[in-house]
Amino acid sequence: MIKDFINSNFGSDMKGLYVSFFKEYVGWEVNRPFKTSNFSMLLVRSGNLKLKINNQILLLSAHDLVYIPKNTICNLIDRNELLQVCIMITQQASFSSAFNTKNYPSITLNTIDFKLVLQLFKLLDLKNKNITYSIYNNELMKNSFNLFLYEIKIIYNKYRDCEAHGITRKELLVAQFINYIVLHCKERHSVQFFADALCISPGYLNRIVKQITDKTAKDLICEGLLIEAKILLKNSQITIFNIADELEFNNYSSFSTFFKRHTSLSPSEYRLQLNSH
Structure with a gap:
């Protein structure tokens, strides 16, 4: 045949x-x-x-x-x-x-x-x-x-x-995932979005990210989002309410809770700390 x-x-x-x-x-x-x-x-x-x-x-x-x-x-x-x-x-x-x-x-x-x-x-x-x-x-x-x-x-x-170069398919996918985080984490926070972009399931994305980085996919998304937040907080001309809006949080409170959970400081406390230096 x-x-x-x-x-x-x-x-x-x-x-x-x-x-x-x-x-x-x-x-x-x-x-x-x-x-x-x-x-x-x-x-x-x-x-x-x-x-x-x-x-x-x-x-x-x-x-x-x-x-x-x-x-x-x-x-x-x-x-x-x-x-x-x-x-x-x-x-x-x-x-x-x-x-x-x-x-x-x-x-x-x-x-x-x-x-x-x-x-x-x-x-x-x-x-x-x-x-x-x-x-x-x-x-x-x-x-x-x-x-x-x-x-x-x-x-x-x-x-x-x-x-x-000894790069596996899983490593290539994780590298693509990290690149997508850099491009989209300001407006996209869900694992589902990035899994869809890579045409794989969220479960599989989590597994390969954990294997290669020892972190979850959500951990990496949060890290990227946190970096964006810190960059914006350095600019004192942008209000924290506007930063929360730019980073696609539902409101100031949810942004503040996210930021404090990962830094032990509220956004305003972090900004004050920056200004003191």
Whole structure:
């Protein structure tokens, strides 16, 4: 099933590349090695797949992206009933220049990058299905292909850089979380907001932040908010009521309670202390 698609014959009516979405595992041949006749890329949407590429065995699961070169010995060793994959194939040799499969045969995408790649697959599939035969066909598909390749290059290089520097996916997410705090903590105080921005659950965000920083996600948000409050309190021209409003607290009282809980001083006491120095 997958073998037949990967080794599709590119006739004169082909538009440069094809995308297919496999949602059923019934009929897939396992332990039947075959040689690929096209360049292909496989994105796992759900489930698990054990795949052998030449002499390397890959254990793949949701969000894994795999590039399979042309003339590769490929073998589907095992899969489970939840497996759903997207596959793109092309004969364009320029596709291979984006990847270093010797050291990085596959990458595990975070949720944001997974959704991006999935949308690119869908875009290419849509254009293939809806394009009409005209003198503009080749140019349209060429532009779509270049967009896909450009985005994939960026994503692959990002994950290769992370591996080269020993940065894990969790560490990358926490770094993104801290960057978002710097940008948004003045107006956004909830863990839910930042988890949504990272396309992960609040529970998962809390777990990885705790693992890496030994603090909760809320702790880091409060620290960022406290820094903003202290910066504003240094400016004696801004009233504390206005500071509470700028930091999106419901009222002066809630801001004062927050500030005193973290500094043991009320905002006015902190400002007086600054002035005394």
